[in-house]
Amino acid sequence: MDMAKDLRGRKAFTVRPLRFAAAMATAGLLLTLTACQDDGADRADDGRAPIVAPGRPGEKSRTLTPEQAAKAKPDDSPNAADHSYVQRMIEHHRQALTMSALAPERAASDPVKRLAERITAAQKPEIGAMQKWLSRHPAPAAGTGGPSAGHDHGHAPDHGSMPGMATEQQLGELSDARGADFDRLFLKLMTAHHEGAVTMAGEALAGGNNVAVEEMANEVVATQSAEIHRMRAMG
Structure with a gap:
């Protein structure tokens, strides 16, 4: 399974x-x-x-x-896992938006175009919600002894450390593809991308402490798991 x-x-x-x-x-x-x-x-x-x-x-x-x-009231103070998940998932979602933005002009299949539209409609607001969460819960600087000490939150997460992220070469190939070739590559890359997001959400649910982050992670698991099965059926 x-x-x-x-x-x-x-x-x-x-x-x-x-x-x-x-x-x-x-x-x-x-x-x-x-x-x-x-x-x-x-x-x-x-x-x-x-x-x-x-x-x-x-x-x-x-x-x-x-x-x-x-x-x-129970203490749901954000910990390092919460902060790491939110920061990484913002970048993860942004790449999904970049990939989806290519579909209207390049995809041959209407279902692929509609899928890209749904991904954009779902993940763009999620980015906004996660950014608001970060503004309310800024991560302590490394070395301050706070719950996220030891994690450098001053820089964007490393793309290579996030499961499912497409490489620059893969993004270039997707941008150059047209028609049925685009559809096949888009579904392949986006399925892997969603699987990576579900993995990251599972890690947050296992190691995080904040209820709001748990809710966001649960939403990712629900929506992206459904889309994974839909994309597999389309492919």
Whole structure:
């Protein structure tokens, strides 16, 4: 069973069990007593609505202050794996956009053209989302002792270190190809490209800590696994 099929089949369960349980507990902590807000009877002394933390089976619920609830939230601080994945995947997606931009003028098959359009429509917004994530979570400089220390985030990721990336020679051949030759090469290169993205997403899901990155990685696994199977059928 290939990596893409395996990860796609388990995408709904990629969040590790302990973290999933913590997330569910957090959702419980954020449940407010909205039904009691109108008369103010159950408000805290400072006028703020209380937050209820459901107890375990057989135990009573607890009423928490917002500060106590915030401390009870699980820590999903980004780690080195999260930062590495987002930075590398931005470059990975950019190459997919470059390849897809060649299709309208070079592809012979309408399905290949439509595939390129879908890839562009999906991955361009994903790049924007990942860039926004990086702006909110800048990686610590190497040597500062932060969670990403030891990784140089001041430079673009090395293309050769990312699975599935086409070489400059392959990109040149794709640019020179026309018609059916373009279609065959595009499907070959893009299938490998997607397989590499799924591999990278799997690494992020295994080693990352941030919930937002997990969600982005799960989306990559779902969409690109489906496209891998579609491209194999087209080829």
